[in-house]
Amino acid sequence: MNVRDFKNKVYGELAVITKALANPHRLEIIELLAQGPSSVEYIADETALSIANASQHLQTLKSARLVATEKRGKYRYYSLANRHVFEVWNSMRELGLSRNAEVERLIRDFRTSRKAMESVTSGELLNRLEKGSAFVIDVRPRKEYEAGHIASAVSVPQDELIRKLKSLPKDKQIVAYCRGPLCAMADEAVEILQEKGYRAARLEIGYPEWELKGLAVNVT
Amino acid sequence: MNVRDFKNKVYGELAVITKALANPHRLEIIELLAQGPSSVEYIADETALSIANASQHLQTLKSARLVATEKRGKYRYYSLANRHVFEVWNSMRELGLSRNAEVERLIRDFRTSRKAMESVTSGELLNRLEKGSAFVIDVRPRKEYEAGHIASAVSVPQDELIRKLKSLPKDKQIVAYCRGPLCAMADEAVEILQEKGYRAARLEIGYPEWELKGLAVNVT
DNA sequence: TATATATTCAATAATTATATTGATTATTGA
DNA sequence: TCAATAATCAATATAATTATTGAATATATA
CATH class of the missing domain: 3.40.250.10 (Rhodanese-like domain)
Known part of the structure; x- marks a missing residue:
């Protein structure tokens, strides 16, 4: 494998993660899951999404391995895959606050x-x-x-x-x-x-x- | 403004950043810019993109405020907007290595x-x-x-x-x-x-x- | 001033992402 | 077993992203 193919593959794999993060609802879901494991229904309620849509977003996160699931009875509980996921969200939020006056203003006003x-x-x-x-x-x-x-x-x-x-x-x-x-x-x-x-x-x-x-x- | 509108706006603004990161070429550009300011031509060469395509990706990054530009003579130099941008890339890469066996394998093999x-x-x-x-x-x-x-x-x-x-x-x-x-x-x-x-x-x-x-x- | 160079812009076709709808599967408890 | 519940799946229309092409705009240098 030459260097260019190697780079394409590595950055391609990493972009799978950033693509999974590239949606406002999924960011909100990640912050919610940082509180602890949650069922699809709870996530849908808290984020004001339909069940089917929440499920679809959760599967996007799952296929990027950002969340894990565990089935208990009728419910399927989703949780963050590991500490790194929250750390990325955390530094992302810091970046947002540092670069985007709009976010700061929104929060301050609210x-x-x-x-x-x-x-x-x-x-x-x-x-x-x-x-x-x-x-x-x-x-x-x-x-x-x-x-x-x-x-x-x-x-x-x-x-x-x-x-x-x-x-x-x-x-x-x-x-x-x-x-x-x-x-x-x-x-x-x-x-x-x-x-x-x-x-x-x-x-x-x-x-x-x-x-x-x-x-x-x-x-x- | 109610809480839902507030959340939609905040997560929407943060997703502007994650959307800007959601592309393998732009990740590679960010790692390159972490080395220091670079002209469009240099970036295009190093990432094997056409000039026009590299320019377009740089503008995507710019409109999310992840990079800054400075014009010196014929050249326009792009650089990372601040330390937070590199920190996000850094924790993203850690997450990638922790969750994606494929990336680890690629690197190990290479x-x-x-x-x-x-x-x-x-x-x-x-x-x-x-x-x-x-x-x-x-x-x-x-x-x-x-x-x-x-x-x-x-x-x-x-x-x-x-x-x-x-x-x-x-x-x-x-x-x-x-x-x-x-x-x-x-x-x-x-x-x-x-x-x-x-x-x-x-x-x-x-x-x-x-x-x-x-x-x-x-x-x- | 003319020309070469660096970059951006604008238009487009192909691909990918998203929300919605209704059907389907799995599990619990009556 | 049957109904209710939780979640996923499949299909689809709409919207957004991407690479390519060729034209346009600056800037430096001859």
């Missing part, structure tokens, strides 16, 4: 319209947890919390927040986190909490980024 | 057919340079060496290797490097050197990875 300004870094959160001055809540859907969450975090899904307000301490800062830097669930929770007189802030990152840093988690 | 087995890590090279037991050669085309190279490396482009043999020490290990882990130029140089009785090995990584690690370089 967030500031919700008044939730303060965001806490993972280092700051660890300090405050040590001092006992912070209380961490996970505002993702319960299924995602159950698949894995920050150690010491309590599950308070968005739609249960109002009902669970009384269980939250007023003498500590409530730190809410969700799926990642692009996810708005934590911002929405912080907005509600602040309105109700709680001290609240969002965690800058989400569960998968926390886990990637090797920080303390509970998984099932 | 290399072992050239008998060049030993590869040296950057840490090992630094040690040997300190002890004075290694001599580093950069086997990329001279233009790429001139744009930036490992500190203390000497330029010995592939096609000049035979002619320059006499200038290489026999009492040190010759460590050859090129564009990166996928690049075969260093393997070919090592093969020739070993045949001629030199102790030689390739550096595991290439110039851009060395530079990303923050190790010593000379740039113009």
Whole structure:
């Protein structure tokens, strides 16, 4: 084999991966799967895709070996093939934020319209947890919390927040986190909490980024 | 704006980037540009594309803001927009090697057919340079060496290797490097050197990875 | 100013990707 | 066994991507 054929084959194989990533729905699916294994139905619901279309996208990801599947009963659970997949998504998102003012603007507008300004870094959160001055809540859907969450975090899904307000301490800062830097669930929770007189802030990152840093988690 | 519209816009913007990456030629161009700024003609030559086609791919990359251009005289020089672009390529390549046995096999076959087995890590090279037991050669085309190279490396482009043999020490290990882990130029140089009785090995990584690690370089 | 060179542009045909629809398969539980 | 559910498959129309060709636009140099 000559050098050109070799290069064509190598870059061709790598492009199989980038082609699998080259779709907004599939990016959203990857971020969702970073929260933990999910059924097709759950993925379709969360991403607002039809079942058939979600299935088709999942198979595109599968044939590029970016996701793995496991069948349990009637359900087929999809998950990220390995840590590298999330790392690519992570650096991709960083690149997007660095090069695309539009994305930054979208996020800023969406967030500031919700008044939730303060965001806490993972280092700051660890300090405050040590001092006992912070209380961490996970505002993702319960299924995602159950698949894995920050150690010491309590599950308070968005739609249960109002009902669970009384269980939250007023003498500590409530730190809410969700799926990642692009996810708005934590911002929405912080907005509600602040309105109700709680001290609240969002965690800058989400569960998968926390886990990637090797920080303390509970998984099932 | 509701949450779904927000998500559609954010993932849509990020997919602009992944779509720009979703082509084997554009991946090859990115790896080439990681060596330093290049003219369209140089890129077309190195990637075996027609000028018009290379130009078209470069504009795809440009409209996704992955590359920047600068015009000097008759030539337009393209370069990577920032460090994040190379980082994405880097983690993409890692993912490819982890998930795609085909890529690994291709590289292994291509290399072992050239008998060049030993590869040296950057840490090992630094040690040997300190002890004075290694001599580093950069086997990329001279233009790429001139744009930036490992500190203390000497330029010995592939096609000049035979002619320059006499200038290489026999009492040190010759460590050859090129564009990166996928690049075969260093393997070919090592093969020739070993045949001629030199102790030689390739550096595991290439110039851009060395530079990303923050190790010593000379740039113009 | 004329000419050669570097690059881009515009048009096109061939290929590939996507969402939708309805049918099919596999599994559970009544 | 039969109905309900979860997921995939197959077919299709629409849209997007790609390589090629030849023309057009700059820029440098004679």
